[in-house]
Each structure stands twice: as C-alpha cells, then as structure tokens.
Amino acid sequence: MTRESVEPWLAASVILCSCAIPAGHPAIGAFPGLALGRIWAAPCPPSMGVWSRPLTRPAGRPIMPQTPGCHEPGGRSKGRGSLVARIEGAALYELVGWRDAVVAPDACAGIRPAEARENLLMLLSDDGRHGVAHWPAARNPTAVCDLGWLVGVDPRALFDFSGSRVRRSHTHAERLRTVRSLDVALLDLCAQAEGVPVWRLLGGEARPTVPAYDSTLYFEDLVSDESGPEHVVARAHQAIARGHRRLKIKVGRGHKWMEWPACTERDVEVALAVREAVGPKVELMVDANGGYTDYIEDAADFLTETACCRFVWAEEMVAGYQVAGLKAALKARGLEIPLAGGEGASTAAWCRESWPSVPLDVLQMDMCATGFLEWLEIADFACEHGLRIAPHNFGTQLGVAASLHLGKAVAEYLYCETDDSRFDAYRLPGFVLAAGEFSVPDSPGLGVVIEDPRDPPPA
Structure with missing residues (x-):
C-alpha cells in the first residue's frame, strides 16, 4: 500500500456536549468507548477532505455550562497568566494515515495493514487556540466520559504552577487522574497561553536533544x-x-x-x-x-x-x-x-x-x-x-x-x-x-x- 492509495480523511468527528448518543449511532463503531459518554457525532465522508466542516453544535443541544468554582472573582484565572482563555468545546477525530509497509506479526498479533489510524482529541479555546492529544480510547474506553465540565474553564485553573514543575491543582486532582491522557491537550493550551513550550512546564531542560x-x-x-x-x-x-x-x-x-x-x-x-x-x-x-x-x-x-x-x-x-x-x-x-x-x-x-x-x-x-x-x-x-x-x-x-x-x-x-x-x-x-x-x-x-x-x- 502506498501513500497515494491511503487518502487521509476523518472517519468521524465528535463534539462533546450534553446529549446522550443514540443507540446504533455510527460513532459507536468508530470510537467504542464514547458510547459511555455524552456526545453528538456526525459521520464525515472521504469527499470532505482532512477535516469535517464546519464544526457546529446541533440545534437544541447546547454545550454544558461552565463548571462553577474554576475561576476567581472578576474572571481572572487561578493560573499564572493575566488573560483568561476558556475552553469552548472539544472534538474527537479518527485520523487515517499510512506506514511504509504492513506491520508484520509479533509474538501475539498477526499482520496489520499499512494504513495507520489514531484518535485525535482537540480542545478548542475561545481565543482561537487548540490543545491536542492522542486519545487512547481503545486502551481505556470507560475513561471516555462527559467532558462538558471543561467548557468555560481556563485550563490554567486546573493546575498548580507555583513550583519548579506543574502539578494538578488540589481542587481538580481526582478528576484529572480519572482521565490521565487529558492533561496532554490541557497543558498544550496552558503552555500556549504562557508562551512557553510544554517541556518548560514539566520542569525545564534536562538535555539539549x-x-x-x-x-x-x-x-x-x-x-x-x-x-x-x-x-x-x-x-x-x-x-x-x-x-x-x-x-x-x-x-x-x-x-x-x-x-x-x-x-x-x-x-x-x-x-x-x-x-x-x-x-x-x-x-x-x-x-x-x-x-x-x-x-x-x-x-x-x-x-x-x-x-x-x-x-x-x-x-x-x-x-x-x-x-x-x-x-x-x-x-x-x-x-x-x-x-x-x-x-x-x-x-x-x-x-x-x-x-x-x-x-x-x-x-x-x-x-x-x-x-x-x-x-x-x-x-x-x-x-x-x-x-x-x-x-x-x-x-x-x-x-x-x-x-x-x-x-x-x-x-x-x-x-x-x-x-x-x-x-x-x-x-x-x-x-x-x-x-x-x-x-x-x-x-x-x-x-x-x-x-x-x-x-x-x-x-
């Protein structure tokens, strides 16, 4: 299989909000764990290209309101920055890519195709930024739960930046531990808001390369x-x-x-x-x-x-x-x-x-x-x-x-x-x-x- 024969496209786009997914929805097949959460999904045919457009919310199904207690009075974040950039939505995409060749067997698995797939989680903030992460739904399907609590939250309010490296804030520690992979996208947003690479938040430079x-x-x-x-x-x-x-x-x-x-x-x-x-x-x-x-x-x-x-x-x-x-x-x-x-x-x-x-x-x-x-x-x-x-x-x-x-x-x-x-x-x-x-x-x-x-x- 060549690169040309694998046109990258999104098999599904998903917006997390406050409605339950209907039984038999095509998104269940694409992302099995998402059936446990509250989502709305729309299939994306190959003809639409790399992204499903536009990213819209279904009528009558509003995004969940901001979780109270995440910000200090006056709209200031508890993070280090002075400007508040709140999360306004989240989207999950299945990406299709390619490899140089099929994946040969290993001790447990047989031959796998040259087509590569990964789940992309994108957190969208109201200042035009987005934080991204791979979403390992297949590894931990029960963790794909309702992320509506993030909407309206400044991601910097979820962490403690007072030490030499970032930590979970005491208020949100258990929630972040429940969905551990979420902090990759959240810290992507935080680092962008602070104007620094993520590795600086993780403790600074330990090696040049x-x-x-x-x-x-x-x-x-x-x-x-x-x-x-x-x-x-x-x-x-x-x-x-x-x-x-x-x-x-x-x-x-x-x-x-x-x-x-x-x-x-x-x-x-x-x-x-x-x-x-x-x-x-x-x-x-x-x-x-x-x-x-x-x-x-x-x-x-x-x-x-x-x-x-x-x-x-x-x-x-x-x-x-x-x-x-x-x-x-x-x-x-x-x-x-x-x-x-x-x-x-x-x-x-x-x-x-x-x-x-x-x-x-x-x-x-x-x-x-x-x-x-x-x-x-x-x-x-x-x-x-x-x-x-x-x-x-x-x-x-x-x-x-x-x-x-x-x-x-x-x-x-x-x-x-x-x-x-x-x-x-x-x-x-x-x-x-x-x-x-x-x-x-x-x-x-x-x-x-x-x-x-x-x-x-x-x-």
Whole structure:
C-alpha cells in the first residue's frame, strides 16, 4: 500500500456536549468507548477532505455550562497568566494515515495493514487556540466520559504552577487522574497561553536533544513463505536511513508462530543478523511481547546466545509475575541485562504496588494512556529506586511529540519510541531527527501544527 492509495480523511468527528448518543449511532463503531459518554457525532465522508466542516453544535443541544468554582472573582484565572482563555468545546477525530509497509506479526498479533489510524482529541479555546492529544480510547474506553465540565474553564485553573514543575491543582486532582491522557491537550493550551513550550512546564531542560529508537522490526521473516531474516535486516536499514541509531527487534516467535527449538533459533538468527548488518555503534534492544512466558530458561538461552549484541534492554520477555525468575536465571549465567516492561500499566500506584516483586529496570507505561503528570510521578519513583523510564508509544506521532517533551524535561528518561506511521492532518516541524537524537521545539505548546476545523476551508 502506498501513500497515494491511503487518502487521509476523518472517519468521524465528535463534539462533546450534553446529549446522550443514540443507540446504533455510527460513532459507536468508530470510537467504542464514547458510547459511555455524552456526545453528538456526525459521520464525515472521504469527499470532505482532512477535516469535517464546519464544526457546529446541533440545534437544541447546547454545550454544558461552565463548571462553577474554576475561576476567581472578576474572571481572572487561578493560573499564572493575566488573560483568561476558556475552553469552548472539544472534538474527537479518527485520523487515517499510512506506514511504509504492513506491520508484520509479533509474538501475539498477526499482520496489520499499512494504513495507520489514531484518535485525535482537540480542545478548542475561545481565543482561537487548540490543545491536542492522542486519545487512547481503545486502551481505556470507560475513561471516555462527559467532558462538558471543561467548557468555560481556563485550563490554567486546573493546575498548580507555583513550583519548579506543574502539578494538578488540589481542587481538580481526582478528576484529572480519572482521565490521565487529558492533561496532554490541557497543558498544550496552558503552555500556549504562557508562551512557553510544554517541556518548560514539566520542569525545564534536562538535555539539549532527546534520544530515540525505531520499533518497526517485527517478524518480517514470517510474512510469506519466501520471507527470511534478510527482510528484518532490510527494515533495519530503512530505519537507519530515517536517521535512527537505536533499533528494537521483536522476538518470541515460539508463542504462536513456530515450534521449539526452531523458534528460539530463529530469534537468535535474526538478532545476530541485525547486529552484523548495522554494526557495533547502533544500539539494539529486544521485545518479546511476553512471548517467552512460562519458558524462562528459553528466554535466558536466547539472551545468552545473543550477549554479543549488547542489548540496552530486554522488554517483556515474560509476564510480570515471572520477571524476578528471569532476572535470577540471568544472574546465574553471569548476565546483567536490564529488563523493561509495564506497558499495560499507567499509574505511579502500580509501580509502588508491584516493585520490587516485579523488578523491572526500565518502566514503560504507555505515553498517551498515562499522560504528563502521572509520568512525572513515575519518574520520581524511578529516581528514588535507580530506575529509568522509556514510555511505550506506537502508531501515533502525537504520542511521539508528547514523549519528546517529557524526555526533554526528565533526567530519568531514556529513549523515545517511534515508528513509521504518518498523518497528513498535522505536522511536527520543530521535531527533527538526526543521528538518533530529536530536537524539541521552543515554540509555545506541544509544537504540533494542525489545521483548526473552525477555520473556513481553503479556496
């Protein structure tokens, strides 16, 4: 599938307001979790282009009124700025983009199409700005609830800016914890209002550029009967050509695709082939998606036979309850390979409850499901226990932008996960990858350039 064959368009546009969604509405199919909230939706055919226009509210269904208590008397925000910019609405869009090739299988999933999709949440303020974020509805459908309480609120009133980094305000802390991914779009608006990049709100500059890695090396050797390890190597060369100097290789073929011992032998063969092809200066890591669960010794065998690859980390080799066993098996063999995981979790509370019984060295909660402020708490936990963080992110460039802002500000941050998905609905002009490092823009907000659907379409 080529870029030309995937015309980016919005499958649906959604305005959150005070009416219940009717049963059987097409938006339920596009965004299953939204059926739990209060929304109005209108389908958008491909002929309408990238955006559904105009962004209007249905007659007789007003946006919910401003939540009282969010502003001080006289209309001044409790935030730092003197000008009040209130949220006037929210919209949710499904974007369709493309990848360079199909996504080959991994330990758990089969082949996925080259078509890329992501959910874009846009918060619209009455001063013409918009804050954006990837909305991980599929990961947390019950969290897609009524956002009408945001209408009329200055987003800066939701946060405390009095310290060295932003925190949730005491008044709204529980509400923001319930929908953690919401703070990405809210802080985008706040940073724009203050005229600073988001990373400054998160604590300031911890590093000049942010290291990143490519995560597109799947089981290309299993796509067809003619495929082999050389097809994984080809993907590695493509990632290097895009500017990467760090690559993650999927392993765990024995979980559902190959019989033992051929599965482990192929995992070893592919890892060694990639190392030989890219040379010693490119950093490598592996991700089994839990594919070695219940086979700790096989996982240890794989990591022993590929010790020359010098993996930065081994990710989700086994399920969480077997991480301690794998670490002990590696120690018995004289190996010290950092173990990474936590992708399915999204809170600092999980870290406090699970560690050290799940003795991970690198914490990888999903960037979009976790949000900025929860990640700051996780980073504090990592600092306290000598761990590192490397947020999971796949299939969303909005997630890449958010992760890079976090990495710019947090010393415990290791690498940003990226892939080859692309979307025409927005651009990231200030984020430049060179020799494995991303620059992060100083422009206000997230630095995502996106067409505001309230603007008239171009002639």
